[in-house]
Amino acid sequence: MPLIDFGRWDLPALREEWQAARPFGHVVIDGLVAEDRLERLRQGVAAEPHFPDVADLYEMMSSRSPVTAPALLEVQAALGAPEGLAAVAEITGKPVARVELRSYIYLAGSFLLPHSDCRAGLERLVAYAYYLMPREASRGGELELFDCELAGADTVTTRSAKRIEPEGNRIVLFDVAPHTLHQVREVTSGARASLAGWFYR
Amino acid sequence: MRADLPALAGRWRSAAPIRAVLVPALVDAETAAALRRDLRFEPFFLADRGHYEISTTPSPSLFESLAKIASAIAGQPLAPARARWLRLVHGDFALYKDDARTWRGHACELVVDLSAAATGAAEVMFSNGRAFFPVPQTPLAGALVERRGGVTRYDRYLSHRVGEAEVFRLSLALHPEDPGTEGEPGAEHR
Numbered sequence: 001m002p003l004i005d006f007g008r009w010d011l012p013a014l015r016e017e018w019q020a021a022r023p024f025g026h027v028v029i030d031g032l033v034a035e036d037r038l039e040r041l042r043q044g045v046a047a048e049p050h051f052p053d054v055a056d057l058y059e060m061m062s063s064r065s066p067v068t069a070p071a072l073l074e075v076q077a078a079l080g081a082p083e084g085l086a087a088v089a090e091i092t093g094k095p096v097a098r099v100e101l102r103s104y105i106y107l108a109g110s111f112l113l114p115h116s117d118c119r120a121g122l123e124r125l126v127a128y129a130y131y132l133m134p135r136e137a138s139r140g141g142e143l144e145l146f147d148c149e150l151a152g153a154d155t156v157t158t159r160s161a162k163r164i165e166p167e168g169n170r171i172v173l174f175d176v177a178p179h180t181l182h183q184v185r186e187v188t189s190g191a192r193a194s195l196a197g198w199f200y201r
Numbered sequence: 202m203r204a205d206l207p208a209l210a211g212r213w214r215s216a217a218p219i220r221a222v223l224v225p226a227l228v229d230a231e232t233a234a235a236l237r238r239d240l241r242f243e244p245f246f247l248a249d250r251g252h253y254e255i256s257t258t259p260s261p262s263l264f265e266s267l268a269k270i271a272s273a274i275a276g277q278p279l280a281p282a283r284a285r286w287l288r289l290v291h292g293d294f295a296l297y298k299d300d301a302r303t304w305r306g307h308a309c310e311l312v313v314d315l316s317a318a319a320t321g322a323a324e325v326m327f328s329n330g331r332a333f334f335p336v337p338q339t340p341l342a343g344a345l346v347e348r349r350g351g352v353t354r355y356d357r358y359l360s361h362r363v364g365e366a367e368v369f370r371l372s373l374a375l376h377p378e379d380p381g382t383e384g385e386p387g388a389e390h391r
Contacts, residue, residue: 056296056326056355109360113294114248146248154302158248181248186292188361 003033004078006087014091018173023147023161026174027091030167032130033075038169042132044071045193048103058184060110063103065197075130075195076101088173088199094125096199106141106192112184114146114158117176117198124176124198131166131194138190141166145174146181155181166192206273213274213345219327219334220347222274224311227267227343233315236260237369242288250302251295253356256286264373271311271345271375278378282307286315287356289323289368295356297328304348307374312336313343315369320359323368327354338368348374 009029018025033041048069050061067073078084080099088096117127129143147161158181164172174180176198204225212222242254264281272279283305287295304310312325316338323338329352336344346352359368 056294056357059358109362111358111360113296113358116249148248155247155249158246160248183248186358186360 001034002078002083003037003074004084005034006083009087009091011087011090015093018091018093023145024175024177024180025092026145026164026172028164028170028172030170032169032171035169038132040071041075041195042193044069045103045105045132045195048072050103050105056113057115058110058112060112061105061107065100065102067101067103069103072101072103072195079128079199085199088126091173092126092175094199095201096125098200100197100200101195102197104194104196106138106184106187106194108187108189110184110192111186114144114181114183116178116180116182118178118180123201125201126173126199127176127180127182127196128171128173128199129166129194129196130171131168131192133166133191133193134168135165137168138166138192139188140185141187141192142185143172144183144185146183148179148181150179153178166194204270206270209274210276214276218332219329219352221327221334221344223336223342223344224270224274225339225342227270227311227313228263228315228341230341232263233341233369234317236286236315237317237367240286240288240369242286247299249296250299251293251356253293253295254288256288257284258286259284267311267313267373268375271309271373274345275309275347279309279375280378281373282376283374285372287368287370287372289356289359289370290366291359291361291363293356293368294358297353297355300354304353305374307348307376309375310346310348310354311343311371311373311375312346313371313373314338314340315371316340316367318366320363320366320368322357322363323359324357325354325370326357327352338370343370
């Protein structure tokens with residue numbers, strides 16, 4: 001049995017969901033891996049070295065890239081396998097060709113403030129976040145999407161449009177573009193563990 | 202003002218890689234309390250810049266007295282060019298991008314904390330891209346920072362750990378005394 005069974009994904013339905021999603025393209029897929037494989041992934045996160053990462057936008061613990069724990073490398077390999085890339089390409093309509101993955105731990109007080117993942121020259125096409133811990137393991141930490149109006153390089157207005165709960169074994173795929181502002185709301189208690197990164201052209 | 206200005210001036214001259222010094226006791230408690238009571242703020246929110254309340258109310262006599270302190274430390278006459286008062290609570294922040302949109306190339310910045318209490322958080326972080334100069338959130342104190350050489354700032358996100366605390370701070374932009382080269386105090390740049 002593969003780690004991620006992309007054959008279970010209803011790709012036409014997910015593509016419709018992506019296209020209809022507001023404030024920008026995204027889909028939420030629950031049950032990414034079989035429950036009996038999830039514990040091994042959690043152990044992989046525990047084994048992976050994480051380091052404090054602080055900037056104006058964020059404060060959290062993050063792994064290096066590439067990750068080193070075999071269980072986490074298996075997730076990256078599954079997402080980056082031909083079936084995984086084909087599934088993501090079909091849902092998003094974007095020609096994704098490779099994936100990058102890092103592991104993040106948000107303890108109480110950690111956050112990632114609103115930003116777009118769009119960076120000139122990096123060719124990130126689709127972002128993703130995969131949550132590993134049961135929801136009750138932390139408070140806060142929701143992925144929040146913003147509706148925003150741009151005038152050239154300047155943001156003119158921004159409005160919170162959607163909050164996605166970091167449920168365990170849930171993956172969120174979302175669009176990368178200058179207007180796709182999003183944040184991870186502050187974790188106020190407990191611990192939130194995620195694997196996240198981008199699909200590239 | 203109880204700070205030892207000659208000592209601060211000496212520290213300023215040798216400060217590197219960012220020319221900056223922390224300055225104790227820039228204002229007295231009564232002045233800070235009156236400002237907290239009287240200033241009127243407006244909310245500001247652009248998700249990718251910041252979330253805070255702002256006032257640009259002029260306070261000429263205070264600005265002049267602060268400019269004199271800054272001039273003594275910097276060893277050159279400095280005049281007030283622009284003032285922004287910020288009020289921040291849990292959930293508030295101001296990113297580098299906000300500084301890039303609001304700072305107008307002034308020579309120096311004087312940060313003054315007017316809060317009623319210390320939070321143990323809520324620092325102002327100055328950076329030249331390689332090094333940082335953190336300004337702790339210390340009531341009545343602040344810092345003088347030279348903003349040449351690509352020095353920018355951000356106001357750290359206030360996490361739940363600050364509880365119900367409110368942080369009040371003044372950012373006073375200063376320029377070498379040469380009338381007419383920069384904006385008037387209180388002029389706002391959003």
